[in-house]
Amino acid sequence: MDDGFKSRLIECGADVDTALGRFMGNESMYQKFLGRFLDDVNYEKLGQYLQAGDYEEAYKCAHAMKGVTGNLGLDSLYRKVSDLVEELRGKAAADVNAAQADALWQELKKVYEQFQEIIREHLSA
Numbered sequence: 238m239d240d241g242f243k244s245r246l247i248e249c250g251a252d253v254d255t256a257l258g259r260f261m262g263n264e265s266m267y268q269k270f271l272g273r274f275l276d277d278v279n280y281e282k283l284g285q286y287l288q289a290g291d292y293e294e295a296y297k298c299a300h301a302m303k304g305v306t307g308n309l310g311l312d313s314l315y316r317k318v319s320d321l322v323e324e325l326r327g328k329a330a331a332d333v334n335a336a337q338a339d340a341l342w343q344e345l346k347k348v349y350e351q352f353q354e355i356i357r358e359h360l361s362a
Contacts, residue, residue, distance in 0.1 A: 279298040283298035292328065
C-alpha cells in the first residue's frame with residue numbers, strides 16, 4: 238500500500254493499521270475489500286429508504302454498513318453510521334426523529350463521499 242493512499246485514508250479518519258491486522262497484514266486483500274466497499278448497495282439503499290420514510294429497512298442497511306465500515310477500519314464513517322443505527326434502532330416510524338435521522342444521514346454522506354473519492358482515485362491509478 239503506498240504511503241499517499243494510506244495517509245489520505247488516515248486523514249479521513251481510518252484506522253488502517255488496525256484494519257490491516259484484521260486482514261493479517263495482507264495489504265492487497267485489504268485494498269480489494271475497500272474496492273468492494275464501493276460496490277456495496279447498502280449506502281444507496283439507505284438513502285432511498287430514509288427518503289421514503291421506511292426506517293425499518295433503513296435500519297437494516299445502516300446496520301450492515303456499520304459492520305462493514307467497522308471491519309475496514311473506516312472509523313469516522315463507522316461512528317456516523319453507528320449514530321444513525323442508534324437513532325433508528327427498534328423504533329416505529331412514528332417514533333423516529335426524522336429531522337435527526339436526516340441530519341445524521343447528511344453527516345454520513347459527507348464522510349462516505351470522502352472515502353469514496355480516496356478509494357476510487359487509488360483504484361484507478
